[in-house]
Amino acid sequence: MSDKNTPDIIYTKVDEAPELASASLLPIVRKFAQAAGISVGTKDISLAGRILATFPEALTEEQRQSDDLAWLGDYVKTPQANVIKLPNISASVPQLVAAVRELQGQGYALPDYPEEPKTDEGKAVRAKYDSIKGSAVNPVLREGNSDRRAAAAVKKFAQNNPHRMGEWTADSKTRVASMSEGDFFSNEVSATLPKAATAKIVLEGADGETVLKDGVSYPEGTVVDATYMSADKLDAFLAEEIKKTKDEGVLFSLHMKATMMKVSDPIIFGHAVKEWLKPVFEKYGDKMKSLGVDPASGMGDLLERVKGEPEILAAIEEVRDQRPPMYMVNSDKGITNLHVPSDVIIDASMPALIRAGGKGWGPDNKEHDCVCVIPDSSYAPVYDATIEYFKANGKLNPATAGTVQNIGLMAQKAEEYGSHPTTFEIPNDGTVKMVLDDGTVLHSHDVKKGDIWRSASARKAPIEDWVNLAIDRQKATGYRAIFWLDETRAHDAELISYVKPILEAKGVADKFEIMAPREATIASLETITKGENTIAITGNVLRDYLTDLFPILELATSAKMLSIVKLMQGGGLFETGAGGSAPKHVQQLVEENHLRWDSLGEFCALGESFKFFADQTDNAKARVLGETVETATQGILDNDRSPSRKVGEPDNRASHYWFARYWAEALAAQGDDTELAAEFAPIAKALAEGEAKIVAELAEVQGKPADIGGYYHADPKKLAAVMRPSETLNAIIG
Numbered sequence: 001m002s003d004k005n006t007p008d009i010i011y012t013k014v015d016e017a018p019e020l021a022s023a024s025l026l027p028i029v030r031k032f033a034q035a036a037g038i039s040v041g042t043k044d045i046s047l048a049g050r051i052l053a054t055f056p057e058a059l060t061e062e063q064r065q066s067d068d069l070a071w072l073g074d075y076v077k078t079p080q081a082n083v084i085k086l087p088n089i090s091a092s093v094p095q096l097v098a099a100v101r102e103l104q105g106q107g108y109a110l111p112d113y114p115e116e117p118k119t120d121e122g123k124a125v126r127a128k129y130d131s132i133k134g135s136a137v138n139p140v141l142r143e144g145n146s147d148r149r150a151a152a153a154v155k156k157f158a159q160n161n162p163h164r165m166g167e168w169t170a171d172s173k174t175r176v177a178s179m180s181e182g183d184f185f186s187n188e189v190s191a192t193l194p195k196a197a198t199a200k201i202v203l204e205g206a207d208g209e210t211v212l213k214d215g216v217s218y219p220e221g222t223v224v225d226a227t228y229m230s231a232d233k234l235d236a237f238l239a240e241e242i243k244k245t246k247d248e249g250v251l252f253s254l255h256m257k258a259t260m261m262k263v264s265d266p267i268i269f270g271h272a273v274k275e276w277l278k279p280v281f282e283k284y285g286d287k288m289k290s291l292g293v294d295p296a297s298g299m300g301d302l303l304e305r306v307k308g309e310p311e312i313l314a315a316i317e318e319v320r321d322q323r324p325p326m327y328m329v330n331s332d333k334g335i336t337n338l339h340v341p342s343d344v345i346i347d348a349s350m351p352a353l354i355r356a357g358g359k360g361w362g363p364d365n366k367e368h369d370c371v372c373v374i375p376d377s378s379y380a381p382v383y384d385a386t387i388e389y390f391k392a393n394g395k396l397n398p399a400t401a402g403t404v405q406n407i408g409l410m411a412q413k414a415e416e417y418g419s420h421p422t423t424f425e426i427p428n429d430g431t432v433k434m435v436l437d438d439g440t441v442l443h444s445h446d447v448k449k450g451d452i453w454r455s456a457s458a459r460k461a462p463i464e465d466w467v468n469l470a471i472d473r474q475k476a477t478g479y480r481a482i483f484w485l486d487e488t489r490a491h492d493a494e495l496i497s498y499v500k501p502i503l504e505a506k507g508v509a510d511k512f513e514i515m516a517p518r519e520a521t522i523a524s525l526e527t528i529t530k531g532e533n534t535i536a537i538t539g540n541v542l543r544d545y546l547t548d549l550f551p552i553l554e555l556a557t558s559a560k561m562l563s564i565v566k567l568m569q570g571g572g573l574f575e576t577g578a579g580g581s582a583p584k585h586v587q588q589l590v591e592e593n594h595l596r597w598d599s600l601g602e603f604c605a606l607g608e609s610f611k612f613f614a615d616q617t618d619n620a621k622a623r624v625l626g627e628t629v630e631t632a633t634q635g636i637l638d639n640d641r642s643p644s645r646k647v648g649e650p651d652n653r654a655s656h657y658w659f660a661r662y663w664a665e666a667l668a669a670q671g672d673d674t675e676l677a678a679e680f681a682p683i684a685k686a687l688a689e690g691e692a693k694i695v696a697e698l699a700e701v702q703g704k705p706a707d708i709g710g711y712y713h714a715d716p717k718k719l720a721a722v723m724r725p726s727e728t729l730n731a732i733i734g
């Protein structure tokens, strides 16, 4: 736990593009922070780091690694917590397996990921790996609710420099398809617990009672939901949509969140793989099972396992001809939507498609309209309404559009994103019951084998904190404020029972509207189309979806978002942007030594973190650092120093040079702290004088492959060499 040796600010060590960027940015941050006596430490929450921390018994003394995630999980519950959280990989099974292989290849004697463990030992290893899988980091750190918005300067920049938007036309065939019955939305029941309780989840079937989960405890006032998705209805829906898509002559696409919804969504993804290849599974199902095929791991894994089976491969080819063309992840490499469950992630994929005018890439390497299959209908109406709005009104104009900010209920594993431990693929027909310790049957559903049943919950303290945060933000901005809650949905109705009395008690009920997601989407689009602003006050899933959707439409990317998590115990967690770890960017760096990652999210978080530190500790220098970070960020925008997407043009590393330079110049120019001004004047001068040389040194390395010594577990020396190629800059930063 934290003690006097705990660094003042924790900067997380993560994966993929943001970790590459850190190799260049962090030395700069440390140098500047040091001048104010602020230490910046790192904690490793990367996928590889978490794997190594989980298997100390398999490693040598030198190879062992501390469990930094567990440490951070405690630290975020302390009032002094100050964490800059970069995006990390939420691993699907294929990614987890690849990371283990890479580490084994580097000499770490880790056990293989057991596909179908039979022994107790195998099952224990599997359970450990499963705890690393999916979204295993964010829910642990997010001990507060979410406040995501574009900083005023960022929004202004986007309006003055509008990005390209694809055209929307009324005759677009793009549409959203969701289940109309049998899904999580239709089957949901919800109740608020009048007193603290412990629950047991059981399945009563023909051969007695099976305990699915015991000892789930909830404090008083928790909203507890239960629901299920019918496997039969899901399959029928998928079959129907595959057929309709073929008739409509557009691309078939499936959009899931298999990372964050790590139990339910890979299963649903697996149903889609099975339905797509139905004739193959009917004929060769047993053979494929014996080869270890698990549809939930995707078509990529499946093809790898059947590559020695010409008959099965021929059958797969034959099916392809009967199917509609599929939305592609990489049409050059033949990677489809159904290859890997974590390749197409709904929060990023749907906005990108919408921004492109409803287009996705087909197998012919051309853009086409798409059917967007989002099986559960709880949140699909947001995308459906957006698409219909643009079909009717044409694309959004980023030069004039207002902004949609978000206040999201997130703390303490709120709602669906905390439901993995209480999600089950039902083993036999029967009745699932949620039974409280006083014998009350809280919820009950008749289910069939293969149905996906889950319970989600939201606690009282986070809900109240969320409503109060919304009241604060509305007061600070005066914007139109909408709670995206559907009074006809069981869970939302319970939340509304919390929301209304708080608004009334505070005398602000007239400042807020409550609308179902579809109506709220239309109202928000109408508001921003007029150039006005609105705050979307949402649950956890819509927090995630909307903070990619609106930024991608308004700013071209969610990487530039300010993303603050005001921790409920007083600390601050500063997320860097609202997007992910951009795997494609790593490929580009490795192939042509160009990193197009934009660190604007890091810059925004850094400024907030310094200012928060200043407030907590009365460290006036920290405030100056925070304010000058903002000036530097503004300089990056005003002077167009953000990274380019193309090799040969300034990239992430060059943007860091400019960030350091503008930051040093701002520190040298300010009058609040003469010591800092004196210290940074010569640094600013050296950076300015070295400009031509530094820019040339950074440009020179591009265009050739770069070796970083690993994808999931890069070699720190090689990484530093690649990411800090300018001797002149390094000499100044040290």
Ligand SMILES: NC(=O)C1=CN([C@@H]2O[C@H](COP(=O)(O)OP(=O)(O)OC[C@H]3O[C@@H](n4cnc5c(N)ncnc54)[C@H](OP(=O)(O)O)[C@@H]3O)[C@@H](O)[C@H]2O)C=CC1
Residues within 6 Å of the ligand: 086, 087, 088, 089, 090, 091, 138, 259, 342, 343, 344, 345, 347, 348, 349, 557, 558, 559, 577, 578, 579, 580, 581, 582, 583, 584, 585, 596, 597, 598, 599, 601
């Ligand atoms: N907070 C967190 O920890 C989060 C983690 N993730 C994880 O990230 C991984 C990838 O997720 P995915 O859904 O593909 O989402 P990403 O946001 O990583 O990728 C979508 C696209 O957005 C663009 N992009 C995102 N961030 C930046 C940036 N800083 N600078 C420039 N462009 C950017 C890139 O577009 P282009 O390629 O066109 O340049 C990128 O390909 C997954 O493992 C996921 O689990 C996802 C979301 C949040």
Ligand SMILES: O=C(O)CCC(=O)C(=O)O
Residues within 6 Å of the ligand: 090, 134, 135, 136, 138, 139, 259, 260, 347, 543, 544, 547, 578, 579
């Ligand atoms: O934790 C994850 O897997 C993704 C988180 C995410 O997408 C978000 O918070 O915006």
Ligand SMILES: [Mg+2]
Residues within 6 Å of the ligand: 347, 544, 545, 548, 578, 579
């Ligand atoms: Mg997201």
